[in-house]
Amino acid sequence: MYKNSLIKKFKKSDLYNQDFPYIIIENALDEDFYNKLSAEFPKLETFSNTANINENTRYDIFNESYTGESEIWREFLEYHSSAEFFSSVISIFKNEIKNSKNQNLVDLISKKDLKTGSIKKDFKDKKIDIWHPITISINTRVSKNKPSVRTPHLDNPNKIYGGLFYMRNPKDNCKGGNLELYKFKNKKKYNGNSIPTRFLKKISTVDYKENSLILFLNSGDSIHGVTQRSATDYSRRFLYFTAASHGISMHDTTKNQIHNFEKFLLRVKQKFNSVVNRIWKNWN
Numbered sequence: 001m002y003k004n005s006l007i008k009k010f011k012k013s014d015l016y017n018q019d020f021p022y023i024i025i026e027n028a029l030d031e032d033f034y035n036k037l038s039a040e041f042p043k044l045e046t047f048s049n050t051a052n053i054n055e056n057t058r059y060d061i062f063n064e065s066y067t068g069e070s071e072i073w074r075e076f077l078e079y080h081s082s083a084e085f086f087s088s089v090i091s092i093f094k095n096e097i098k099n100s101k102n103q104n105l106v107d108l109i110s111k112k113d114l115k116t117g118s119i120k121k122d123f124k125d126k127k128i129d130i131w132h133p134i135t136i137s138i139n140t141r142v143s144k145n146k147p148s149v150r151t152p153h154l155d156n157p158n159k160i161y162g163g164l165f166y167m168r169n170p171k172d173n174c175k176g177g178n179l180e181l182y183k184f185k186n187k188k189k190y191n192g193n194s195i196p197t198r199f200l201k202k203i204s205t206v207d208y209k210e211n212s213l214i215l216f217l218n219s220g221d222s223i224h225g226v227t228q229r230s231a232t233d234y235s236r237r238f239l240y241f242t243a244a245s246h247g248i249s250m251h252d253t254t255k256n257q258i259h260n261f262e263k264f265l266l267r268v269k270q271k272f273n274s275v276v277n278r279i280w281k282n283w284n
Contacts, residue, residue, distance in 0.1 A: 002079040004033050004072075006165055006213050007088055018203045019183040021096040022216035026209070028165065033072070034211045038167055040070040041237060042136055056146040056229075060135040060240070064118050073136075080134045083116045086243050089161055093217045100219070104248045105160065119244070130160075132243040139236035142174070142229045149236075152182050152195045152225035155218050157249040162222075163215035165239040166208055174232035177208035181216075182223040195223060208236065220251030 001008055006028050014023045029037070046068070047059035063077040079085055090097070090109050097105055108114075108129060117128035139149045155162050164179060182200040200223060206214045216222050229236065 001088065002075075002084070004029060004076060004079075005085065005088065006080065006163075007085075007092065007215070010092060015092065016204070017096070018181070020181075020216060020219050020222040021093055022181070022214060022222075023092060024206055025213040025215075027211050028213040029211055031211075036072055037076065038210070040068075040073060041167060042066075042068055042073075044138070044140075044235065047138060053140055055140055056142050056149060057140050058137060058149060059140065060137045062120060063134045064120055066136070077134055077136075080239075080241055081132055083114065083130075083132075086116065086130060086132045089163075089215065089243070092215075093161070096217055100217075102248065102250070105250070108245060108248055126246065129247065130243055130245050132241070134239060134241040137238050137240050139177070139226075139229075141233050141235060142231055144231050146228070146231075148226050148228045150226040152180070152197060152200055152223050154195065154220065154223055154251065155242075156244070157218070157251045158244045158246065159218045160243045160245065160248070160250060161215060161217050163213065163239075163241045164206075165241075166210060166212045167237040167239065168208055168210040169234045169237060170210065172232055172234035172236075174230045174234070176227045176229035177236045178227045179206040179208070179214055180204070180225055180227055181206070182225070183221065184223070218250040 007023075007025065009025055009028060010023060014025050016022055016024070027034075042061060044053060047053070047061060053059070063081045066073065066077055068074075097109065111129065115127060115129045117123075117125060117131055119131040119133045122128045123131065180202055181204040182195075183203050185199055185201050205227075206212070216224070
C-alpha cells in the first residue's frame with residue numbers, strides 16, 4: 001500500500017453502521033506529510049478559467065486535470081484514483097457489500113480483470129467497469145446570509161462509495177461546513193438531489209476538521225448534507241473521491257412514492273400559480 005494512503009490507519013473501530021456503513025478517520029495522514037500537502041494546496045485562481053470566482057460556490061480540479069508542479073500532489077492523486085486504492089476501499093466494506101444482497105455489485109468487484117478508466121475520457125465506454133476519480137475541491141468564501149452549499153441528499157445510484165477528506169485552512173475560524181448524516185423518519189423513502197429535512201433525523205455530525213476523513217458506502221439510506229458556514233474569507237478545502245459504474249445501481253429510484261407525490265404537488269402548484277398570474281394580468 002502507498003505509504004500516504006488516506007485509509008492506511010483504518011481500524012475496525014473506525015467503522016460505523018448507523019442505517020448505512022461509513023468510516024471516520026481523524027489524523028488520517030502523518031502530520032509531516034499532511035502539512036506539506038496542505039502548504040502546496042492549489043491557489044484559488046487555479047480553480048477557475050475566468051477571473052471571476054463566485055462566492056459560496058464549489059470548484060473542482062480532477063486528478064487528470066491537475067497541472068501543478070507539486071510532486072507530492074501528483075503522486076497522491078495518482079494513487080487515490082488507482083485500482084489499488086479502489087480495492088482497498090472495497091475491502092473495508094466487503095461484509096456490508098455481501099449483506100447488501102446487491103448481486104450486480106458483488107459480481108462486479110469479484111471480476112479478476114476489472115477494467116478501470118478516466119471519468120472524463122472513458123465515461124461512455126461500456127467496456128470500462130469502474131471510474132474512480134478524486135478531485136481537489138473548494139467551497140469559496142462566504143459573506144453573511146448565505147445558504148448551505150449542499151442540503152441533505154442521496155448520491156447518484158451509480159456511485160459505489162463517496163469520501164471526503166478535509167484540509168481546513170488553519171486560519172479559518174468560521175463555524176459550520178460540517179458533514180451531517182441522516183436517516184429517514186418512519187422508514188419512508190425519498191430520493192432526489194435534495195431531501196426535505198422534515199423526512200429526516202440527524203444521526204451524526206462529522207466536523208470540518210483538518211486531516212479528517214469520512215467515507216461511506218452508497219445506498220438508498222446514505223443521506224448526507226453540509227451545514228451552513230458563517231462568514232469567512234477562507235474557502236472550505238477538501239478532497240472528494242468516489243467510484244462509479246454503469247453496470248450497477250446502489251439504490252432503486254423507481255420506488256419513490258414520497259418523491260413522486262411531491263413532484264405531483266409541485267406541478268399542481270406551478271399550474272395554479274400560472275393560472276393566477278394570467279388572471280391577474282388580464283384583470284389589470
